[in-house]
Amino acid sequence: MNWISNVVPPKIRSFLKRETPENLWVKCPDSGELVFHKDLEANLYVVPNSGYHMRIPALARLDALFDDGAYESLPTPEVPADPLKFRDVKRYSDRLKDYRARTGAADSIRLAAGALQGIEVTVAVQDFDFLGGSLGMAAGEAIVAGIFRAIDHKTPFIIFTASGGARMQEGMFSLMQMPRTTVAIQLLKAAKLPYIVVLTNPTTGGVTASYAMLGDIHIAEPGAVIGFAGARVIEQTIRERLPEGFQRAEYLREHGMIDIVVPRPQMRETLGRICRLLTKAPALAAA
Template identity: 50%
Template sequence: MNWITDKVLPRFKALVKQDSSEEILWIKCKSCHQMIFHKEHNANFNVCKSCGYHDFIKIENRIKLLLDNDNIEDIPVNETNDDPLNFRDVKKYSDRLKEARKKTGSYDAICIKYGQINQNPCVLLLFDFSFMGGSMGRSVGNAIIKASETAIEKNCALIIIPSSGGARMQEGILSLMQMPRSIVAIQRLKEKSLPYIVLLSNPTTGGVTASFAMIGDIHLAEPGAVIGFAGRRVIEETVKEKLPENFQKSEYLLDHGMVDKVIERKDQKKEITQILNFLQK
């Protein structure tokens, strides 16, 4: 009998687990590196009060930020075959999905809600970057189609808030197929003259940018959000030039006509309300 492995180690692991589960009191801002009280940071919707840096925000907190509290309806999306290509890199794709679902509690990288923004009905589709980088696979494509169909059925606006690294490589060509599928879904919405608003958050890149994310009636963006197709390093190596410091940031896109307005998180509900009031007159 080894008393270290049998007696000491289990107690040590229990202590470590207990410590790690305790509430984090302080976090460091990723931009200005100031220490922020965790509860204060959450109360400010994960925006640094010192420098205004917009950190990642959980889906449930963004829903609270935008939608009126009453009558929020969850819109389910049909489940898909997890791994039709039997894809494997360092580990199986099916195992990556299981890990992501356990970590986030979500089936995939999206969530659809039907509710109201200051009494303006809308369908809200949100991306969860913590689920495999918010990558777009078949489930995400199905969700965009479902969100568009729901908006048409309920005769209301569609608002999408992407946060994604692009197409999900583990699904190969099936992932790339979601680009035209999502564009067709949005086109059907536009044929009904229903508003389509995109709120670009950090990051919005790859196939997501090259499809549904940049064909909105109105393009809003959060401060400092990275928005682009290829990465900065890849572009610099291709064009053999040094790019501007704020290249692919939301403010840069605003200056070059790709974004209509950059809006801080605290003002988003008010701004979207004004847009909906105008577009739905």
């Protein structure tokens, strides 16, 4: 008990007590630093002092990417919601409804088109908040639709990957999205259009085994975990201790698996420069 509860009358006490919003301060998982959530959002969800890249909402990523934050949200194809009538602790169809209500997205891939430093681009963003960004029929169809749109409009195709892998609730229908997206990417390359992959934390499983590793350019955000199987699974299988930083973006860059590691605040400028280079567009005039 304290003096407010002991001495101050209830009516006055109600004025003194203020509700504090949740998540007002965010703790950095790396340094333990507390960051005001508005400052974190303004810095694209990168902790200012430690540089730790926290997960950024898909819509916030799109807002930060396109010129003046202006873009067109593209529709994604409809697919059967629950082809296997799958059920674990709850029905898969009910789980999908929950995540759609929670994220406002139809599935784990969002498509958008707009200008990036004056270059028209088609973009796909994988949303980890939707069932761990897992690859199912809807996500596969969305990627294929985005690639076909890029071919029709003769634009580069940029994808931001974030996934735990294939969606087990859809079984073989999920696994079939790996070759389907691979074929679509080959059509994009046959049209001589750039395919740029931005690997974010985490990019694993069947996504890494398919479209995430087929880009003309592979970019990664700092500290992103990128791989097929988890590090513990690999250690248990080969019975050896893995190197420090194994499967992290910086380790993969040093060993030639990715081309460049780019901090999120510099991503827009870097992607714009790469798109201009690959499409042979003139460089931007110096400010």
